Amino acid sequence: MNDSAPSPTDLLSVGDVSRRTGVSVSALHFYEREGLISATRTSGGQRRYARHVIRRVSVIQVAKRMGISLSEVADVFADLPPDRMPGKTDWRRISERWRGRLEARRQEIERMENELVECIGCGCVSLRSCRVLNPDDELGADGAGPRLLPEIPTD
Ligand code: FES
Incomplete structure (x- = not known):
């Protein structure tokens, strides 16, 4: 196993991310479809998110509060490494x-x-x-x- 890859216990379900961020599951799925966050899948097809996704969702929430569009969020996320916390x-x-x-x-x-x-x-x-x-x-x-x-x- 790669040292930088998260262990299975570090991965969060969509429900975990929803509870920790206060963002609905449907909104998290939408953010994923928009490419703002990403998930791996279990063998059963369930989403699993790395912990740094919580920070990304928080940044999205800040943007929403300020009226910053999701396309502008995507612009700044494009400059971030996808595999670590901002x-x-x-x-x-x-x-x-x-x-x-x-x-x-x-x-x-x-x-x-x-x-x-x-x-x-x-x-x-x-x-x-x-x-x-x-x-x-x-x-x-x-x-x-x-x-x-x-x-x-x-x-
Ligand atoms: S309504 Fe008369 S100047 Fe605008």
């Missing part, structure tokens, strides 16, 4: 990356909030003048009149 350095790198993500979202919310302030007491909901409804107003610079209609060839 360590302190890994977590620092992940949390710094996600902090930047939250900061970008905070700025976006602040920008939207400022735009919405202009709408308070207005109610025009006008394509011409409401920046919330038409934030980029790309056509506004071209002046009045419709410009999204297809050109009709004239012979």
Whole structure:
């Protein structure tokens, strides 16, 4: 047996992982289908998880709480060795990356909030003048009149 391979007693059932993380069995199966965690199978086909999977599930729970998508979790997990627990350095790198993500979202919310302030007491909901409804107003610079209609060839 390989020294780094977990012994059978180190492996956890899906119920064990569910109890230890508070995550439902169906969610754990979903995370496995999404490639976020992996399991081996017993001869009877039952899933067995290495203990470090608990840490991965915890990181997924943190991400969910912060509104970080599972695809972003998959991105950071792709940089981790699959056979060990994410360590302190890994977590620092992940949390710094996600902090930047939250900061970008905070700025976006602040920008939207400022735009919405202009709408308070207005109610025009006008394509011409409401920046919330038409934030980029790309056509506004071209002046009045419709410009999204297809050109009709004239012979
Ligand atoms: S509703 Fe009038 S500016 Fe937005």
